[in-house]
Amino acid sequence: MDLTFQPSMLLAILPELGLAGLAAIILALDLIAKGNQKILLGWVTAGGLLVVAVMAALFARPAEQPQLIFGGMLRVDWPAFTFRLIFLLGAAVTVLLGASEHISKRYGEFCALVVVSTLGMSLMASASNLIMLYLAIETTSLPLYILAGFRVLDQKSVEAGIKYLLYGAMTSAVMLYGFSLLWGFTGTTNLYEIADLAKTGGLSPLVLGGTAMLVLVGFGFKISAAPFHFWAPDVYEGAPTPVAGFLSTASKAAGFAVLVRVLMAVFPEVASFWSLVVGILAAVSMVIGNFLALAQRNIKRLLAYSSIAQAGYMLVGVAAHSAFGAAGAVYYLASYLVTNLAAFGIVWLVGREVGSDDLDAYTGLGRRNPTVGLAMLAALLSLGGIPPLSGFFGKLLVFGAAVQAGQIWLAVLGVLTSVVGLYYYLTVLKIIYRPGTDEHALPVSASWRVALLVCVAGILFLGTVFAPMYGLSLSTAGGWF
């Protein structure tokens, strides 16, 4: 491997450098800004993230062949490129949604933590070395632990932070134990050399499969797939709502990016084994998520169980072990990001103004704020997989991949549990369009409006104009295979 440093490598990590700079700028501005000016920090952050996204699209494009840079620490390829843009979009929407008097005193810190976490995710998607991967995962997780417990005066938020930290630290220790075995048996930390060395070293498939299971624990936590989902409902309920949205979308996407990369690069020898394990995880997640969501009366817990089920659908695409399936999972992730952020944005608005996350708080929302009601309609129907919204294509692709890979049982189970899912999404819609007693419109801020508009535009765009994102998903999957 070529270890020499070339200046062109800096260009490849320009977006990450930009994110680090942006976090520093926000913290400095936070010191200067007084009182109501802090709300403006959200616009600065979102603008900065947009600039970083433009830099990423212009300068950090992958070449024809994937390249390893910085001595094999990072890989410049399509997965890194696509996921970076997905994370940046998620972070910008989260920051704009978060602007409110509830966190305004420490809004600057909020923005900076989201940006640092995004930096970690971006590195997660491109890391091609065990050490780099672990460091990136921790860079992502630590700010998220703090964000989950961000409202220190609210005991629910603190409790959510503690629970998220304890579960997260435990699962990442198990994953790390797997990493230490991988390094010990092969003597390399480079993901793309481990598989070859394990083959020539005659490592038994049993050991390799066991290590794969240890590593899957850590990633399963990140994507909140059953049976590693216990944290999700509690943390989503307690954490500030924009943070819950960020956790359920961008953080989940980052988990998927590393999950697929590591399974493809490190464990090709035991592919049929992990394909089965991932298939089982997908089935359990779809069943547990959808059926437990039926019983929920709190909308944040309902969305948490729904997000466990959605992780199951994405895993169906991964379990297919084909480029088509992986592309389907990427498409699903992108559409799920805009959809779920819109849903959590509306939950944030209602929870703040009505003061409750109970389903009954949504009575009459369709009459109070017709546009907000319509946006929630689009988001929930997209989660349920109704055309012409984005969720439909995601489901179509992953189930198609399952059928193509001969895993008919997964596709059938997926369709059946989708029907269950549709039932509780429609229940929420019924409540929204039930006449309520209070008919005053809920006040919405400009930044919230922009964020929601972006999300709804994304839902409609990904649901109707299929080709651009599908092409990007296929190139992304090509980078993994």
Add this chain to the structure above:
Amino acid sequence: MIPLAWYLIFAAMLFCVGLFGVLARRNAVAILMGIELMLNAVNVNLLAFWRYLWAPKVDGQVFVSIVLIAAAAEAVVGLALIISAYRRRNTIAAEDMDMLKG
């Protein structure tokens, strides 16, 4: 010299002790200590492998130092959150963290 396998067995036992601590202890600080034990087991693994099999490469040592740093950062965030809960409730027992359930 002590064979490599002994170190690996020791690390595996240490890891299990830590995992048991995480799953069985009720005190949030004790859970955090269990996690530290698990991370130390990882470090023993890494260093034993490095010393016996891959000594000229630096990867193992770099990995261990990164794990140490990340563990310290994790403990800082964890203790901060636990203290902020303790100030309000005067307890750090995990079973008292029951505001979120359903």
